[in-house]
Amino acid sequence: MSDRAAGWWFLLLLSAAPAEVGAQPAPVWQDSAGRLRTRLEALRDSMLQGDSTVEEIERRGDLILGASPGSRAAAGPALSRLVAARERWFGGASPSPDGFRIVLRSAPSEDRTYTIVVAGLPDTGRAPRSERPVLRSRQLAESLIDLYGEMMYQSAGPGLLKWLDLPLPLSLPDQERRYLAMYAVVTGTGRAQRGCVAGRLGDCAYVLGLRPPETEAPGGAYGSLVRTDFLLAALELGGRDAWHRLTGSAPGPIEAALAAAADLPADSLLARWREGLLALRPAQGPLKSEIAATAMAWTGLLVLAALAGGRSRWR
Amino acid sequence: MTSAIETTGLSYRASPNFAIHDLSLTVPAGALYGFLGPNGCGKTTTIRLLLGLLRPDAGSVRLLGEPVPQGLPAALARTGVVPDRPHLHPYLTVAESLAFHAAFYPAWDPGWATRLQRDFLLESDRKLAGLSKGEMAKLMFLLALCQRPDLLILDEPMDGLDPVVRRDVLGAMLDYVSTRTGTVFISSHLVHELERFCDWVGVMDAGRLVVELPMAEFRSGNKRIRLSGADTVEPGRASSSPPPFTLLARERDSGALETWVVRGWEPQMTGWFEQEGIVIREVADLDLEDGFVELLRAFRVGEQAQRSDHA
Amino acid sequence: MLEAMIRIQWKACRHVAIALAVAAGALPIVSVRVGWRGAEANLPRFLTELQLWGFFYPALAAVAAVALAAVIWLSDRRGHHLYALLLPVPRWRYVLLRYLAGLVLLLPIGLALWLGAVAATSGLDLPPGIRVFPHALAAKFALALLLLFGIAFAAASASPRATGIGFRVLGLFLAVHVAVILLRPGTNLLWTVVTALGVWPGPLAPLGGRWMLIDV
Numbered sequence: 001m002s003d004r005a006a007g008w009w010f011l012l013l014l015s016a017a018p019a020e021v022g023a024q025p026a027p028v029w030q031d032s033a034g035r036l037r038t039r040l041e042a043l044r045d046s047m048l049q050g051d052s053t054v055e056e057i058e059r060r061g062d063l064i065l066g067a068s069p070g071s072r073a074a075a076g077p078a079l080s081r082l083v084a085a086r087e088r089w090f091g092g093a094s095p096s097p098d099g100f101r102i103v104l105r106s107a108p109s110e111d112r113t114y115t116i117v118v119a120g121l122p123d124t125g126r127a128p129r130s131e132r133p134v135l136r137s138r139q140l141a142e143s144l145i146d147l148y149g150e151m152m153y154q155s156a157g158p159g160l161l162k163w164l165d166l167p168l169p170l171s172l173p174d175q176e177r178r179y180l181a182m183y184a185v186v187t188g189t190g191r192a193q194r195g196c197v198a199g200r201l202g203d204c205a206y207v208l209g210l211r212p213p214e215t216e217a218p219g220g221a222y223g224s225l226v227r228t229d230f231l232l233a234a235l236e237l238g239g240r241d242a243w244h245r246l247t248g249s250a251p252g253p254i255e256a257a258l259a260a261a262a263d264l265p266a267d268s269l270l271a272r273w274r275e276g277l278l279a280l281r282p283a284q285g286p287l288k289s290e291i292a293a294t295a296m297a298w299t300g301l302l303v304l305a306a307l308a309g310g311r312s313r314w315r
Numbered sequence: 316m317t318s319a320i321e322t323t324g325l326s327y328r329a330s331p332n333f334a335i336h337d338l339s340l341t342v343p344a345g346a347l348y349g350f351l352g353p354n355g356c357g358k359t360t361t362i363r364l365l366l367g368l369l370r371p372d373a374g375s376v377r378l379l380g381e382p383v384p385q386g387l388p389a390a391l392a393r394t395g396v397v398p399d400r401p402h403l404h405p406y407l408t409v410a411e412s413l414a415f416h417a418a419f420y421p422a423w424d425p426g427w428a429t430r431l432q433r434d435f436l437l438e439s440d441r442k443l444a445g446l447s448k449g450e451m452a453k454l455m456f457l458l459a460l461c462q463r464p465d466l467l468i469l470d471e472p473m474d475g476l477d478p479v480v481r482r483d484v485l486g487a488m489l490d491y492v493s494t495r496t497g498t499v500f501i502s503s504h505l506v507h508e509l510e511r512f513c514d515w516v517g518v519m520d521a522g523r524l525v526v527e528l529p530m531a532e533f534r535s536g537n538k539r540i541r542l543s544g545a546d547t548v549e550p551g552r553a554s555s556s557p558p559p560f561t562l563l564a565r566e567r568d569s570g571a572l573e574t575w576v577v578r579g580w581e582p583q584m585t586g587w588f589e590q591e592g593i594v595i596r597e598v599a600d601l602d603l604e605d606g607f608v609e610l611l612r613a614f615r616v617g618e619q620a621q622r623s624d625h626a
Numbered sequence: 627m628l629e630a631m632i633r634i635q636w637k638a639c640r641h642v643a644i645a646l647a648v649a650a651g652a653l654p655i656v657s658v659r660v661g662w663r664g665a666e667a668n669l670p671r672f673l674t675e676l677q678l679w680g681f682f683y684p685a686l687a688a689v690a691a692v693a694l695a696a697v698i699w700l701s702d703r704r705g706h707h708l709y710a711l712l713l714p715v716p717r718w719r720y721v722l723l724r725y726l727a728g729l730v731l732l733l734p735i736g737l738a739l740w741l742g743a744v745a746a747t748s749g750l751d752l753p754p755g756i757r758v759f760p761h762a763l764a765a766k767f768a769l770a771l772l773l774l775f776g777i778a779f780a781a782a783s784a785s786p787r788a789t790g791i792g793f794r795v796l797g798l799f800l801a802v803h804v805a806v807i808l809l810r811p812g813t814n815l816l817w818t819v820v821t822a823l824g825v826w827p828g829p830l831a832p833l834g835g836r837w838m839l840i841d842v
Contacts, residue, residue, distance in 0.1 A: 183670035186842040187755040281842050285762035295769040295832040302776035306783045307718040368711055392714035402708040404701045406638055418630035419713050
């Protein structure tokens with residue numbers, strides 16, 4: 001449908017407003033305008049749905065995948081990776097109660113750019129919705145996982161988002177995320193940060209933004225990088241129902257919600273997370289003694305092999 | 316030790332079409348041994364077998380009394396070799412090449428090396444890659460001689476060299492021979508060159524040793540005899556007594572005259588001709604080259620006949 | 627003899643050895659100094675990037691080992707080993723002379739890396755929790771260089787017959803690998819073997835692990 005037609009629809013909707021409008025306070029008017037906006041977006045989404053080139057290609061439970069012809073080849077693998085991430089971190093939960101729809105569209109030109117639309121169901125305008133361009137097909141799966149992750153964090157309520165601030169992309173490989181978090185923790189310079197490394201769990205809770213400081217002049221807290229890692233560690237420890245328990249604890253304190261997710265007391269969760277992180281720290285420098293011994297032994301064997309030959313000269 | 320080089324029943328198949336057969340040669344210690352043969356007869360292959368560069372299919376080799384390959388390092392320490400092609404490291408200079416080579420030979424004579432380098436006009440800082448064929452040949456000779464070897468093995472050393480270079484290297488070699496009691500084993504297809512200084516000769520053809528004997532005997536025993544009345548005589552047939560010499564070739568000349576080329580001639584053998592009723596008109600010496608050619612011709616005819624008999 | 631061999635080998639390989647030494651000296655300096663300016667603001671990111679630079683240490687050791695082994699044996703191979711075969715030393719002794727002289731060539735490369743590592747980490751204002759490992763990294767590089775040079779040298783010094791056998795074995799293994807893939811898709815024999823070689827006590831284990839000049 002063209003923009004002109006959308007404009008006519010807009011006018012039609014305006015005309016469908018109540019005939020008698022009394023004086024309204026500003027907040028009420030803003031709420032009306034907001035709801036109108038979301039209705040228009042839902043309408044546009046439906047129009048997009050009505051785009052004949054986008055076809056539904058797969059359903060997995062409450063998840064529907066549609067794709068335009070240029071993105072169908074990449075759609076299947078991207079969806080598989082999303083489903084795996086969704087199961088792992090969120091126990092298969094959706095950003096809206098009735099499921100959600102993913103639309104993958106490729107640009108008309110051959111420049112391999114795509115658009116991902118993730119929209120909660122039903123399309124009433126109240127369900128969450130997000131859209132993102134993707135430049136390369138190899139980034140499709142990661143972008144889809146990241147977009148879904150963002151929507152899930154948003155669906156957990158303002159408390160979690162405020163605590164996370166700018167969470168790391170969900171598609172970041174575990175090892176990279178863990179090492180980044182370990183580096184941040186181990187190189188922290190504040191008193192509480194050093195205290196957390198030294199094993200004081202109260203300091204760990206403070207620098208994670210979960211509790212007030214226990215000491216004076218505690219220094220800074222860790223940012224979203226470490227907090228994301230802590231959240232994902234709690235979800236992983238808690239198993240399939242971890243996310244459900246976390247959202248079920250809202251709107252309570254974040255520490256309690258995370259402990260509920262991990263199904264552990266808060267201090268136990270802090271201790272296990274800290275130990276797991278510090279275990280990544282190299283025990284010694286680049287050179288391990290057994291590796292050095294191995295290198296010398298193999299070198300000796302190779303030299304013997306080179307010297308061996310006896311009568312078998314070069315002919 | 317009476318033999319500098321000794322092979323017994325040496326056999327080696329180089330390719331489907333060529334093989335060394337049952338080669339048994341002996342190079343007496345102190346000899347100047349000329350190893351003759353046409354191109355492709357197996358001279359270089361034989362030398363490679365002597366030096367342990369190739370492994371024989373059968374037979375044995377002893378070099379300066381040492382078995383090859385078990386005693387090869389000890390034998391090579393006393394052997395100077397000039398191979399048929401340049402074998403040195405081309406990125407080195409003349410001086411560097413000399414220094415490297417000298418490190419492996421305790422008997423290295425630095426004084427003689429300096430003299431020869433001067434006589435051969437080899438500049439120290441010249442890179443080997445930039446040397447001409449003649450200069451490289453002189454350097455290889457220098458390296459082989461200054462080791463003070465007991466045995467010199469030279470594989471076609473004069474091949475492709477101009478007369479001036481040939482004179483220089485031969486001169487150095489003869490200097491060496493005159494001052495030491497070493498042995499020289501030199502292979503070549505240029506018969507006239509070896510004739511001048513070799514005192515032993517071994518002739519090879521098609522992978523076999525044709526003959527091996529002192530040079531004087533080879534030269535003196537080869538004669539070209541013009542005779543008449545030999546029409547009905549076939550030496551070796553039952554009707555006539557076996558000749559005391561080896562008939563290499565026989566040609567009918569004009570009229571009733573024939574020319575025979577024989578090997579192993581001695582003056583008293585005229586008696587056999589008288590007995591057969593043959594009149595000798597003339598007995599002439601063959602030079603080494605003619606003798607070599609006739610020898611090979613007779614050998615090949617004999618080989619052909621043997622193959623026909625077996626077939 | 628060893629001195630003579632060192633001289634000629636240095637002559638043949640000096641350009642390669644010097645170039646590799648320059649690269650070895652520059653690597654730690656470039657890896658640290660390039661990112662250090664922004665490091666204090668974002669240490670985790672700096673350390674992660676430094677981890678990526680770690681790939682270049684074993685890679686440089688491999689390039690150095692292969693290049694030197696190839697150049698060492700180049701002249702002999704071109705001459706079909708004739709000169710070596712005519713020298714009055716057994717083959718094993720000649721090979722040992724070449725190897726020991728080759729080790730001398732490795733020295734400047736290892737030394738350059740050590741000096742570069744020390745230079746790269748000297749004068750750094752290190753935040754708490756951060757340690758520097760110039761000596762350990764240089765030692766690990768030296769061991770990797772030694773190991774890889776051993777492999778390359780053994781391969782380069784092999785007779786044509788031994789090289790042929792080696793290639794045939796490799797070819798047979800690749801054929802089996804392809805057959806296994808066809809019969810059991812998803813099975814990667816090549817990856818299994820490479821992984822086994824790279825895990826302690828496999829021969830390639832010294833090349834793995836962390837190659838961090840600066841670490842936590």
